[in-house]
Amino acid sequence: MNDSLLYDIDILKDFSANILLKTGVENQNAEIITESLICADLRGVKSHGIVRLPTYIERIEKGVLDPCAKMEFEKNFAAVALLNARNGFGQVAGYMAMKAAMDKAGTYGIGMVGVRNSNHFGIASYYSMLAMNENMIGIVLTHASPAIAPYGTKKPLLGTNPISIAVPAGKEIPIVLDMSMSVVARGKIRYAALTGEEIPFGWALDAEGKPTTNPQEALKGSLIPIGGVKGSGLSLIVDILCGILTDSCLTGEVKNITDTNGPSNTGHIFCAVNISSFIDVERFKTNIDAVIRKIKSLPAIDNNDIYTPGEIEHNLEKKRRKEGLPVERDVIKTLNSLAERYGVARL
Amino acid sequence: MNDSLLYDIDILKDFSANILLKTGVENQNAEIITESLICADLRGVKSHGIVRLPTYIERIEKGVLDPCAKMEFEKNFAAVALLNARNGFGQVAGYMAMKAAMDKAGTYGIGMVGVRNSNHFGIASYYSMLAMNENMIGIVLTHASPAIAPYGTKKPLLGTNPISIAVPAGKEIPIVLDMSMSVVARGKIRYAALTGEEIPFGWALDAEGKPTTNPQEALKGSLIPIGGVKGSGLSLIVDILCGILTDSCLTGEVKNITDTNGPSNTGHIFCAVNISSFIDVERFKTNIDAVIRKIKSLPAIDNNDIYTPGEIEHNLEKKRRKEGLPVERDVIKTLNSLAERYGVARL
Numbered sequence: 001m002n003d004s005l006l007y008d009i010d011i012l013k014d015f016s017a018n019i020l021l022k023t024g025v026e027n028q029n030a031e032i033i034t035e036s037l038i039c040a041d042l043r044g045v046k047s048h049g050i051v052r053l054p055t056y057i058e059r060i061e062k063g064v065l066d067p068c069a070k071m072e073f074e075k076n077f078a079a080v081a082l083l084n085a086r087n088g089f090g091q092v093a094g095y096m097a098m099k100a101a102m103d104k105a106g107t108y109g110i111g112m113v114g115v116r117n118s119n120h121f122g123i124a125s126y127y128s129m130l131a132m133n134e135n136m137i138g139i140v141l142t143h144a145s146p147a148i149a150p151y152g153t154k155k156p157l158l159g160t161n162p163i164s165i166a167v168p169a170g171k172e173i174p175i176v177l178d179m180s181m182s183v184v185a186r187g188k189i190r191y192a193a194l195t196g197e198e199i200p201f202g203w204a205l206d207a208e209g210k211p212t213t214n215p216q217e218a219l220k221g222s223l224i225p226i227g228g229v230k231g232s233g234l235s236l237i238v239d240i241l242c243g244i245l246t247d248s249c250l251t252g253e254v255k256n257i258t259d260t261n262g263p264s265n266t267g268h269i270f271c272a273v274n275i276s277s278f279i280d281v282e283r284f285k286t287n288i289d290a291v292i293r294k295i296k297s298l299p300a301i302d303n304n305d306i307y308t309p310g311e312i313e314h315n316l317e318k319k320r321r322k323e324g325l326p327v328e329r330d331v332i333k334t335l336n337s338l339a340e341r342y343g344v345a346r347l
Numbered sequence: 348m349n350d351s352l353l354y355d356i357d358i359l360k361d362f363s364a365n366i367l368l369k370t371g372v373e374n375q376n377a378e379i380i381t382e383s384l385i386c387a388d389l390r391g392v393k394s395h396g397i398v399r400l401p402t403y404i405e406r407i408e409k410g411v412l413d414p415c416a417k418m419e420f421e422k423n424f425a426a427v428a429l430l431n432a433r434n435g436f437g438q439v440a441g442y443m444a445m446k447a448a449m450d451k452a453g454t455y456g457i458g459m460v461g462v463r464n465s466n467h468f469g470i471a472s473y474y475s476m477l478a479m480n481e482n483m484i485g486i487v488l489t490h491a492s493p494a495i496a497p498y499g500t501k502k503p504l505l506g507t508n509p510i511s512i513a514v515p516a517g518k519e520i521p522i523v524l525d526m527s528m529s530v531v532a533r534g535k536i537r538y539a540a541l542t543g544e545e546i547p548f549g550w551a552l553d554a555e556g557k558p559t560t561n562p563q564e565a566l567k568g569s570l571i572p573i574g575g576v577k578g579s580g581l582s583l584i585v586d587i588l589c590g591i592l593t594d595s596c597l598t599g600e601v602k603n604i605t606d607t608n609g610p611s612n613t614g615h616i617f618c619a620v621n622i623s624s625f626i627d628v629e630r631f632k633t634n635i636d637a638v639i640r641k642i643k644s645l646p647a648i649d650n651n652d653i654y655t656p657g658e659i660e661h662n663l664e665k666k667r668r669k670e671g672l673p674v675e676r677d678v679i680k681t682l683n684s685l686a687e688r689y690g691v692a693r694l
Contacts (some may be wrong), residue, residue: 079426080456080624109427110459110653114625137592152653153645165584175587177580202549209648227573233524233656236642237512244634245484247626251638277424278461279594287591291598295583298500301556309580317564 004326007347012325013038016053017284018344021061024067029092033122036091039113040123041327042320045178047187048123050303051331052339056089056120057258062260064120065089071096074116082246083115087263090121090142098127098138101272105136109277115268120257124164125178125310131272132166132174135281139271140164143242145256147265148182149222151232154209156222159251160185161238166310168275172292176310181235182223184307189218198278242267321347350580351673354694359672360385362682363397365691367371370407371414376439383438387470388674389667390660392525395535398678401685402604403436403467409607412436412466418443421463426455427594430462434610437468437489441615445474445485448619456624461593462615467604471511472525472657478619479513479521482628486618490589492603495529496569498579501556503569504599507532508585511577513657515622517632519639523657528582529570536565563692589614680694 013034033056041049059065069088074083082098085093097113104111121127124140131138142286144159146307158182167175184203192199193215201211204218212218225231239251247268255264275284292308320326327335327347336346362380367377373648380403388396406412416435428447444460468474471487477652478485485546487616491506507527514522530551539546540562548558551565559565572578586598595614601612622631639655647653667673674682674694 067578075625077624082625100430100438108455109426109592112457112620129667137588150642150645150653150655152651153642153647155645156644157642167584167587175583177584179574179577179580182487183574200578226577227526227530230526230573233526236522236638236656237514237524240514240638241484244631244638245620245622245625247630250634250641252641273459273592274427277427278422278429278592283594284591287597288587291583291587294597294599295497295500295504298497298502298504300500304499308497309583 002328002330004328005329005332006324008324009038009042009321011347012041012050012196012327015339015344015347016050019053019057019338019342020067022342022344023057025089026068029089033089033091034125036094037124038325039126040143041325042317043123043125044316045123047185047314050327050335052120052122052257057338059119059257059260064260064263073100074317079104079111081113083113085115085118087117087119089226090119090266090268091126092123093118094127094132094140094270097268098130098140098270098272101270102134102136103129105131105272105274110271110273112269112271114242115270116246116248117263118248118266118268119264120266124162125166125176125313127270128164128166128178129176132168132176135168135275137168137273137275138146138164138166139269139273141238141242141269143239143254143267145254145259146252147186147223148225148232148235149205149209151225151229154205154207157233158225158232158239159254160223161235161242163238167288168285169292170289172289173308173314175255175288175292175308175309176313178310178313180237181231183226184223186219186223189215189223193219214278224245241269245269281324349675349677351675352679353671354670354674356385356389356668358694359388359397362686362694363400366400366404366685366689367414369689369691370404372436373415376436379442380436380438381472383441383469385672386473388672389664390470391663392470392660394532397674397682399469399604401681404685406466406604406607411607411610420447426451426458427462429511430460432462432465434464434466437466437613437615438473440465441468441617442477443486444615445477445487445617445619447476447483448617449483452478452619452621457618457620459616459618461589462617463593463595465595465615466609466614467612467613468615470525471509472513472523472660474617475511475513475525476523479515479523482515482622484515484620484622485511485513486616486620488585488589488616490586490598490601490614492601492606493599494533494570495572495579495582496552496556497583498572498576501552501554501568505572505579505586506568506601508582509590510585514545514635515632516627516639517636519636520655520658520661522635522639522655523660525657525660528572528578528585530573531570532680533566535572536562536570540566577646588616592616632686
C-alpha cells in the first residue's frame with residue numbers, strides 16, 4: 001500500500017536544498033531548483049516534483065549533469081540573448097533566462113532568451129509565472145526526448161515538447177496554460193500497462209503506426225500528437241526553436257532525463273511580453289477578468305464545473321499551501337535513502 | 348457541373364487589383380491584398396483566395412470595412428508596436444505590421460507588433476513567409492469569430508484562431524506551419540451536410556456538447572479543438588494576445604467575415620525573430636535541412652509519402668506558378684458580375 005503523508009512545505013524545501021547543497025550546488029541555485037520542484041508538487045504535477053530529486057542526483061553522480069556549471073550568456077543583443085547552461089541544472093538556466101527575458105521586456109517591450117546545453121527544467125509554468133507575476137505574459141518552450149512520430153511515420157522523433165503561457169488576471173485566477181503536444185503523457189500509458197487496462201483509441205500508435213488500445217503495443221510505438229498533423233507540426237516548431245535556433249541539438253537527439261549515457265543537451269526558449277507596452281495593465285486585467293467570467297458563465301456540459309487553464313492547479317496549490325503537501329510513502333523511502341547517503345536529516 | 352479554368356497568375360492579379368482600385372483602395376495596398384489572395388490560391392487554401400474578393404467588396408459597400416483607412420502606429424516602443432488598422436483591410440495592416448516587426452527584429456533581435464481594429468487578413472502564412480524570406484522566423488496569430496466551445500461548455504465562444512510559423516531552410520523546402528485550433532474547418536462539416544454524409548467522431552460537438560456524427564447537429568454545436576482541453580487553452584491564449592493585448596475586442600466578440608452588421612474588430616499579432624542574433628544563419632539552415640531529411644527518411648506508415656509542414660503547399664505553388672491557377676466556373680461567374688458592376692475588364 002502506498003498512501004501519503006502530509007508534509008509542511010518548508011520541511012520539504014529544506015530537505016531538497018540540503019541534498020542539493022551536498023552535491024555542490026550553490027546556495028541560491030539550490031533554492032531555485034527546490035522552488036521549481038515544490039511548485040510542481042503544489043500544482044499537482046507530481047512527475048516534475050520532489051520525486052525527481054533522486055533522478056537529478058543520479059545524473060550528477062554519473063557525471064552527466066554539472067551541479068556547479070558556470071553558465072554564461074554567449075550572445076546578448078538588445079531584446080534577445082543566448083545562454084549556455086554548460087550542462088548545468090535546467091532550473092537554474094531557466095530562472096536566469098526568464099529573468100533576463102523579463103529585464104529585456106522592461107527595456108524593449110519584449111525579451112526572448114534561448115538556452116543551450118541545458119537539462120530537464122522541471123515544470124514549465126514555474127518560469128512563465130515568474131513573468132506573469134510582474135505584469136508580463138510569460139512564454140516558455142522546451143524540447144524533450146523522442147516520443148511522437150512525425151505525421152505519417154512510424155518512428156518517434158519529436159518530443160512531447162511542452163509549452164507554457166501565463167497571463168496575469170485582476171481579481172480572477174490567472175490563465176496558466178502548461179501543456180505538451182501529445183494527447184496524453186506516456187505515464188498514463190505506462191500505468192495502463194501496469195494495471196492491464198486498455199487505453200482509448202486516439203492516445204497512441206503501435207510500432208507500425210496504427211492506432212492501438214493495447215498499452216504494451218503503444219509503448220513500443222509512439223504518442224499521438226494533438227490534432228494529428230497539427231500537433232506534429234507544432235512539436236516540430238518547438239523543436240526547431242529550442243534545439244536549432246539555440247544551437248543545442250537536432251530534432252530527435254535530446255536525451256531522456258533517465259538516460260545517463262551522456263549530457264541531455266536540452267534547449268529552451270523563454271519569452272516575456274511587457275503588457276504595459278501595449279495596453280494599460282489595469283485595463284488588460286479588467287478585460288481578462290471579464291473573459292474568465294464570460295467563460296465560467298457558459299452553459300456546462302452535464303452541468304459539470306468549468307475550469308480555465310491553470311485554475312485547477314491554482315486551487316490545488318492554495319489548498320496544499322494551507323494543508324501541506326502529500327508525499328507517497330515509497331517516495332519518502334527513496335528520498336530518505338538519498339538523505340542517508342548524503343548525510344542530511346531524513347524526512 | 349463546376350469545373351475549373353486555368354488562369355495566368357498575372358491576369359488574376361490585374362483583375363483583383365483593378366476591382367480593389369475602383370473601391371478606393373490605394374495602388375500599393377491593392378497589390379498587397381491581391382498578393383495575399385493569390386498566395387492562398389497558389390498554396391491550395393482556396394477559402395482565403397480570390398473567391399473571397401466579393402465578400403471583402405460587400406463589406407466595403409455596406410460600410411463595415413474602410414478601403415481607405417489611414418492606419419497608424421498608436422504605440423511604438425523599441426521592439427514592440429501597436430498598429431490601429433482603423434477598420435481597414437486586414438491584409439494591409441498585416442503587411443505593415445509584419446514589415447515593422449521585421450525592422451524591429453533587425454534592430455533588436457526580435458520584433459512584435461499587435462494590430463487592433465482590423466479585419467480578416469486572409470492566409471496567415473503570407474505574413475509569416477515575409478519574415479522567413481529575410482532569414483527570420485515569422486510568427487503570426489489572429490483570432491476569429493466564435494466556433495469552438497471553451498472546454499467543458501456547450502457554447503462556441505473561441506475562434507478557430509489560426510497561427511502560422513515559418514522557418515527558412517537551406518536547400519530543402521522551408522517549414523511553414525499554418526493551422527487553426529480546430530480538428531477540422533467548419534467548411535468540411537458544411538460540405539458533409541450538403542452531401543448528406545456522416546462526419547467522423549472527433550470533429551464536432553452538438554448543441555448539448557456531445558460528440559456527434561451528424562453534420563446538421565454539428566453545425567448547431569461547436570468544433571472540437573485539437574487535443575480537447577489543450578486546443579481550447581491554446582485558442583484562448585491566441586484570443587488574449589490578439590484581442591485583449593491589442594485592445595481590440597474581448598473573446599467571443601469578433602465578427603465573422605460574412606457578418607456585415609458592423610466592423611469585425613479583429614486583432615492580430617506579428618512577430619519576427621532574427622535568426623542571426625542567435626546562430627549563424629548558414630549553420631541554422633544546414634541544421635534545418637538535416638532535420639527535414641531526417642524526417643523524410645523515417646519509415647512511413649503504409650509506405651505513404653511523408654510531408655513536412657508547408658511542403659504540399661510549396662509543391663502546389665510551384666506547379667501552379669508554372670501551369671496557371673484553376674478557378675471554378677461559378678467563381679468566375681461571380682467575379683465577372685463584380686467586374687461588370689465596377690466597370691473593369693472581365694476574366
